[in-house]
Amino acid sequence: MSSTDDAPKLYEAREPVFPRRVKGPFRSLKWIIMAVTLGIYYLTPWIRFDRGPNLPDQAVLIDLANRRFFFFWIEIWPHEFYFIAGLLIMAGLGLFLFTSAAGRVWCGYACPQTVWTDLFILVERWVEGDRNARLRLHRQKKMDFRKLRLRLTKWFLWLVIGAATGGAWVFYFTDAPTLLVDLFTGQAHPLAYGTVIILTLTTFFFGGFAREQICIYACPWPRIQAAMMDEDTIVVGYRHWRGEPRGKARKQADSNVEMGDCIDCMACVNVCPVGIDIRDGQQLECITCALCIDACDEIMDKIGKPRGLIDYMALTDEAREMSGQEVKSIWKHIFRPRTILYTVLWAGVGIGLVVALFIRPDIDMTVAPERNPTFVVQSDGSIRNIYNVRLRNKHGDDRPFKISVTGDPSLSVQVEGAENQVVVVPADEMKIQRVYITAEAKSVPATSDRSDITIWVTDISNNDRAHTATVFNGRGQ
Ligand code: SF4
């Protein structure tokens, strides 16, 4: 019987990954995407956009207090949440499209976890050195002054990035310059401080320590993405037929066996941010960042072999290459029924949203008839129904709205607290107005049951109109 020490471990401790610096087109592309995405995230709250005197001048603002979302000239009200839902559907379809065409490109290039981890590794490399120096420091058990200094410097810089990340997030929810001053003078809302602290710590932990473990263990996307991929999807792969049998350069020189192009230098493994060996085949951990392609191409250049031992390729490509068949063009891999369907759906939702955006009215109304009671018989025999009319003025100035009714000429309208049925709705606000509609006693027989009526709202300043159909309840109810 085996001893306790020989028993298999239930938990394998994580081996930290120290990716080596690499140069190449894919690494350059990742730098560019990192700069653009981080630039958008950190700078967007500082962009100003003049909407007039009564509206905020922050170009992108989630105004929770007034329940609005501002995006440059677009203003989304709570009842227009379908725009947000539409954008989320488009984001989901876009993710499906890119995954089915080119695997986990989102994970490899643009996912916030990847981008911030890349930034944190950049700082780590800048402070502690490249892979070998970091490995030596990690293996050094003794915490001497140098190790302590390097660690504290790195953690401090990570915390600064974390604080900037948390700070940028709260700026999206209120006027950024005002909040910045409030944060530093202790006048900001406790919620703002709490959010900044939580996001600082989560960024510090996720980008600095958890890193690839979030992608491998916490994120559900790697499990789901397989449903969007097939043998035509372009992924990062290793050309076994070209690389094997692999061997060190010296072994290759000494060997009588015809060796493959892979010199087993481990460069592709050493640059991998998730610490895998792509030569073992497709793995769930691979985020398709292509850094191993850059690393291997560099080696191939040095040993005078053609590039592309590791490459972006479809799973069908290698089999075709091995059998001498012509490899499909990249466009045939990308444009196939599945990706075309995703593109059509994505474009359909996008066009629908744009059309809805341009045809939506600047005034808006909803009508809620009072149900208890549905009507009141007054002392003179007339019948009155009460309605709560919700008026939205989406303009940047106050507007006079006239309320009227059509559908039964015997009905008269009174608007609570208003003369001539005109109410002023302040700029960019919503007002609930109580409206009384009355059928005179002599006309009551005509309205003894339910009458279909329409309540109209007219903006007197430009004659824009909105209407809502409802019913007038007579004695028959
Ligand atoms: S195997 Fe290559 S493409 Fe996959 S994560 Fe590692 S470096 Fe990136």
Ligand code: SF4
């Ligand atoms: S970088 Fe290229 S040559 Fe080096 S081990 Fe990886 S596949 Fe082989």
